[in-house]
Amino acid sequence: MKESLFYSKLKNDFVRCELCPHFCVISENGLGLCKVRRNIAGKLYSLNYGKTVAFGVDPIEKKPLYHFYPGSLTLSIATTSCNFKCQFCQNHEISQSVTDGRNISPELILDYCKSKNIKIVSFTYTEPTIWFEFILDACKILKANNIKTVLVTNGYINPKPFELLSKFIDAMNIDLKSFNNDFYKDICGGTLAPVLQTIKTAFQKNIHIEITNLVITDLNDNADEFRDLVNFIKNINNEIPLHISRYFPVYLLKNKMTSLDKMLEFYEISRKDLSHVYLGNINNDAKYSKTVCPDCGTVLIDRNQYNITENFIVDGKCPQCGRKIYGYF
Numbered sequence: 001m002k003e004s005l006f007y008s009k010l011k012n013d014f015v016r017c018e019l020c021p022h023f024c025v026i027s028e029n030g031l032g033l034c035k036v037r038r039n040i041a042g043k044l045y046s047l048n049y050g051k052t053v054a055f056g057v058d059p060i061e062k063k064p065l066y067h068f069y070p071g072s073l074t075l076s077i078a079t080t081s082c083n084f085k086c087q088f089c090q091n092h093e094i095s096q097s098v099t100d101g102r103n104i105s106p107e108l109i110l111d112y113c114k115s116k117n118i119k120i121v122s123f124t125y126t127e128p129t130i131w132f133e134f135i136l137d138a139c140k141i142l143k144a145n146n147i148k149t150v151l152v153t154n155g156y157i158n159p160k161p162f163e164l165l166s167k168f169i170d171a172m173n174i175d176l177k178s179f180n181n182d183f184y185k186d187i188c189g190g191t192l193a194p195v196l197q198t199i200k201t202a203f204q205k206n207i208h209i210e211i212t213n214l215v216i217t218d219l220n221d222n223a224d225e226f227r228d229l230v231n232f233i234k235n236i237n238n239e240i241p242l243h244i245s246r247y248f249p250v251y252l253l254k255n256k257m258t259s260l261d262k263m264l265e266f267y268e269i270s271r272k273d274l275s276h277v278y279l280g281n282i283n284n285d286a287k288y289s290k291t292v293c294p295d296c297g298t299v300l301i302d303r304n305q306y307n308i309t310e311n312f313i314v315d316g317k318c319p320q321c322g323r324k325i326y327g328y329f
């Protein structure tokens, strides 16, 4: 347990958590919506500090991050629970229930990375920001030891805590689940505006960002709404990679899997405005997982699922025309 860094004390030993935009008001002995923050005698505590439910090594492509040291391995770590309730959560076993997990420390993560020569640590699978105090401590130590830090996140965090954490974060994959606030409210238990703010802030702070959008049949597959989403990214920077991911029925949602036609339609829409668009969860995805020079069309990185088969990028540039490619290679 560790005392929360962002909360206010209220009357009668109530507290208000200020970590995420839910702003839970919590009575004594009560829990926040994420179920990992408890009010104990008028103070708010993170219950999951140093508790992990997933600890393993993945290709960085699996996050997905395609423009952040392609071909590298990353240590992937998760805690239990989430501040969203997405009805389509692929990791619902660990995100929608609270389990105790194994004890770890920032030092243990660092020692593991050193012993395995791993240069990137990703906080992933469930929502890392509800593990705020732990990832802040871990990222400080990791950065001080030249290990890159990654968040795979729903972006649902308040500006002040994000300001503090962002100093120690190198890259983020942020889920932009829809461009419709009702979708966020009804299907995820959140709101859209704070996510958009996190994306903008992360980019302004020079954090490497990539965006993932899961396209769900009949829920967020309206082409006009998708154009708005693409426009939002373009207005920040049209070089930001967009990963369009195909939905399959999972957890509480029984909608039909997304058709290939819909995936290709959205690919064409986004390619008009964005330099780097990828399709995920489709068979034979090689054509849609290549990194291509936006100027001259040269294939720069070829992928087979999560494996890099070719990487022709030289000094972060296209070897053919010299164009700078967004990211770190």
Ligand code: SF4
Pocket: 017, 018, 019, 020, 021, 022, 023, 024, 031, 032, 033, 034, 035, 036, 037, 083, 130
């Ligand atoms: S982090 Fe948890 S307790 Fe805090 S506001 Fe968000 S959901 Fe509520």
